[in-house]
Amino acid sequence: MKKITIFSVACLFLFMGLPLRADDPGTMFLEADQLLEAGELDEAAELYQAVIDSEPDDTLRYDAKESLGEINFEKGRLGEARQYFKTVSENHPDQLARGFALFSKIEIALLEDDLREAEELIRRFESNHPDHPIYSVVQEEFSELIDPTPEPEPEPDPEVPEPPDDPPEEEPPTEEIPPDPEQALAEDPELRRQLIAELERLKRREMRLEEQYEASRQKVEDLERQLEEIPRPEILRDEIAARVEERLDELRRRNRELLERLESTSAQNRELAERLTEYQSRLAELEDENELLTRQNQRLTEAISQEIVSLVREGRLTDIAREVELTDTAVAALDEREESLRARARQAISESKYDVALNNLHPLLQEDPTAVDHYLAAQAYWRLSGEPIPALEHVSRSIEMAEDPDPERLLLKAEILLEADQRAELEQFLARWGNWLNEHAEDENESRWFLIRGRRLLNMGADDRAFFELMRSVNAAPGSAWAQQARTIINEEL
Numbered sequence: 001m002k003k004i005t006i007f008s009v010a011c012l013f014l015f016m017g018l019p020l021r022a023d024d025p026g027t028m029f030l031e032a033d034q035l036l037e038a039g040e041l042d043e044a045a046e047l048y049q050a051v052i053d054s055e056p057d058d059t060l061r062y063d064a065k066e067s068l069g070e071i072n073f074e075k076g077r078l079g080e081a082r083q084y085f086k087t088v089s090e091n092h093p094d095q096l097a098r099g100f101a102l103f104s105k106i107e108i109a110l111l112e113d114d115l116r117e118a119e120e121l122i123r124r125f126e127s128n129h130p131d132h133p134i135y136s137v138v139q140e141e142f143s144e145l146i147d148p149t150p151e152p153e154p155e156p157d158p159e160v161p162e163p164p165d166d167p168p169e170e171e172p173p174t175e176e177i178p179p180d181p182e183q184a185l186a187e188d189p190e191l192r193r194q195l196i197a198e199l200e201r202l203k204r205r206e207m208r209l210e211e212q213y214e215a216s217r218q219k220v221e222d223l224e225r226q227l228e229e230i231p232r233p234e235i236l237r238d239e240i241a242a243r244v245e246e247r248l249d250e251l252r253r254r255n256r257e258l259l260e261r262l263e264s265t266s267a268q269n270r271e272l273a274e275r276l277t278e279y280q281s282r283l284a285e286l287e288d289e290n291e292l293l294t295r296q297n298q299r300l301t302e303a304i305s306q307e308i309v310s311l312v313r314e315g316r317l318t319d320i321a322r323e324v325e326l327t328d329t330a331v332a333a334l335d336e337r338e339e340s341l342r343a344r345a346r347q348a349i350s351e352s353k354y355d356v357a358l359n360n361l362h363p364l365l366q367e368d369p370t371a372v373d374h375y376l377a378a379q380a381y382w383r384l385s386g387e388p389i390p391a392l393e394h395v396s397r398s399i400e401m402a403e404d405p406d407p408e409r410l411l412l413k414a415e416i417l418l419e420a421d422q423r424a425e426l427e428q429f430l431a432r433w434g435n436w437l438n439e440h441a442e443d444e445n446e447s448r449w450f451l452i453r454g455r456r457l458l459n460m461g462a463d464d465r466a467f468f469e470l471m472r473s474v475n476a477a478p479g480s481a482w483a484q485q486a487r488t489i490i491n492e493e494l
Contacts (some may be wrong), residue, residue: 028047029048029060029063033067036067036070041071048065051064059093062093066097066101070104078108085105086101089105095132096132098128102121103125103134106122122142126138206266213262220248220252227240227241227244290355297362297363341364342364342376344356345358345380354380357379361373371397374398375398378393378413388416388417395413399413405433405440410436411445414430418459437449444482448473451469451482451485457469466494
């Protein structure tokens with residue numbers, strides 16, 4: 001909630017043409033957020049404290065205190081973090097922010113094994129924030145800590161029927177693997193990037209599980225040492241030992257579960273690594289084949305040129321009229337060849353065969369490329385590898401060479417800058433072309449333009465304004481692929 005508010009104010013200043021002063025609380029808050037995202041905790045804490053000392057409005061002051069609570073939480077200073085979250089949960093003018101701060105206090109109580117405090121905070125959350133976005137998360141994750149009904153009086157044990165035979169264990173679902181990895185790589189160039197992202201996510205999850213396992217193991221060792229050092233009478237010692245043993249059993253059970261999850265994650269990591277290696281090997285083979293075809297094409301072009309030179313030297317092209325006629329025919333043939341290559345490149349791009357498209361575009365790019373050739377090359381490079389540098393070079397050349405601005409080329413460059421997270425370049429580009437696109441983008445281009453604006457605002461944390469732009473994308477061309485992407489983002493992220 002705080003990021004939506006601060007980014008909205010900053011964007012309003014930019015749109016109104018007002019400067020953001022370095023000593024302005026809002027500006028200091030934005031700089032502190034950037035330092036926090038970069039992991040510079042001490043520098044961010046100093047700026048947040050400076051925001052509080054500047055006596056801003058209530059919303060900004062308590063947003064800064066909430067951020068200080070997050071920094072102390074990251075440093076392991078749970079007592080100081082709890083005080084900040086307590087102040088925010090009781091005084092922040094925004095109901096949503098108070099709910100998030102109360103949720104952070106619940107996490108701290110659980111980390112300190114203060115189950116009574118955690119139970120009280122959970123009940124307060126359910127009572128005061130029934131409409132909060134994370135209300136269902138609190139119920140699912142922490143419902144086992146609360147027993148809302150009093151314990152009934154004991155009754156005679158009824159006759160317990162014999163339990164039925166255990167049902168046969170279901171075989172765990174297996175992940176469907178494409179029957180032909182080479183075909184999957186050729187038809188879906190996004191698959192490699194998805195596998196890399198999934199592998200990184202599982203590695204981070206594996207590291208978190210290892211940390212949880214290490215913390216649980218340390219607790220087990222501490223409890224075992226406490227059990228050995230209890231200087232109590234034997235009866236009291238047995239009672240305490242039983243309670244400690246019960247707790248140890250629970251921790252051992254949790255350790256076993258964590259180990260199982262860790263082994264499962266490691267197995268998935270190994271499988272993904274093997275598949276990624278296989279796809280990389282196939283990609284290298286395809287690149288070698290492409291290079292071989294390129295060299296063959298160059299040798300063929302050189303042979304044709306040498307043959308023409310040989311005909312001229314032998315005097316077989318002495319008739320001027322025939323030479324003129326042959327030249328016109330050759331030019332027409334070359335034009336027909338270039339259009340054929342462009343048509344094949346367009347067809348390959350529409351079928352997601354981006355390597356084939358680049359093979360057809362290579363001769364055109366080597367000779368005298370047009371704005372259209374650069375635009376097609378930008379699409380192929382971007383969709384094939386996701387590398388922004390060659391794609392940006394070609395789409396920029398295409399925009400520069402065109403006599404009039406073209407919405408599709410401008411939108412492609414904006415999309416590449418957004419996907420590559422080149423924020424400074426994107427802001428410069430939008431400052432130059434944003435108003436022109438507002439006036440000239442129509443139908444599906446208008447839907448694509450609103451989608452790019454919505455994703456940019458979502459990256460900035462301005463969820464409320466991002467939702468507005470994404471809905472405009474849906475309404476501009478409801479049946480387009482851009483509108484479908486906007487619906488997916490709204491359903492999954494907002």
